[in-house]
Amino acid sequence: MPDAPVDRPGPLQLFLIFARIGLTSFGGGLSGWMLREFVQRRRLMSEEDFLNGLAIAQALPGVNVTNMAIWIGFKLGGRNGAIASWLGIVVPAAVVIIGISAIFTALSAFPLTHVALSGAAAAAIGLSLSMGLTAARRVPRRVFPLAVMAATFVAVAFLHWPLLWTVLGAGSLSVAMAYRES
Template sequence: MHQPSPGSQAPGQPGDAFVPTLGQVFKAFAKVGLTSFGGGLSGWMMRDFVHRRAWISETEFLTGLALAQSFPGVNVVNLAIWLGFRLRQGPGALMAALGIVVPPMCLAIGLAAAFASISQSQPVHVALSGVAAAAVGLSLQTGLRAAQRAAAELMPLAVMAVTFIGIFLLRLPLLTVIAAMAPLSIGLAFARRRARRPA
């Protein structure tokens, strides 16, 4: 069922408004969950939903990624819920959450049982190390794109630098850094928006 939705387009149909069905939402998130190994799901989701399917803009995706990382819980599930809600409201959020969790969970249970018998195999450990490296690359790519957008001005760049120093160099507690920097960053964003409005 096709419905109008600003900013959402079907792949191959530029200019045509498109909203996926609930079944399409579930299958798309299930595919991401089943084909993303070793983490890096946010990078795979960005590539699939922004660049390939064109269901959501890059700006909307990165906004959702920032929100998902600031909420409690699993980041990728939070992101799936947000994207599903943007696509199909509450039912879309439910289908996205089920798609990203249930099929991979069932597969993981089966693989965990199988892995118990081959866990001492050196080739298996080498293969898993390679998969983990690829996942880190996907996450890094998404992080760099988000940083590139956020660091367009001096103040956001300063917030990013202070956050990085606090967490990675000074090893301050994550919640303490977020509690201090999130309100500051939000306040700076509102101040910039107000300053740009015509008098």
């Protein structure tokens, strides 16, 4: 039996969802929490839609997570949803960061503070790896996308070509090929 249709969240609910995500996660792990919240838990979008949005968010200038929040908010609630999502992911976390920075400054002389930050960094890396593996499982195993991926890696890692021009070139080529195939 198919799932019952899910009501789309309004701007206030989007603000609260993103505020919770922004306040309970950190670093690259935010996109993993967004995947769990909007795809797996609430079923408001498909995994394919989410990963397409993540690709767009990463290709645009700015902070990937903020771009993703705006994209999800717009997809689910239009302009007001995008604004509410952006405010939800940015404002509450910014207030907390200012408070934490004041506390960290006072506690930075204690070694336990640095141990706690190392643990938080390890958790963020684990969440980012989880998100990367989820995306990698969904990538079509075709020659052209793999060739573009390998060429981009070689261009940036070994040839030291500028990242901006490499991504713009490879990204444009990939988009053109995907458009041609659709």
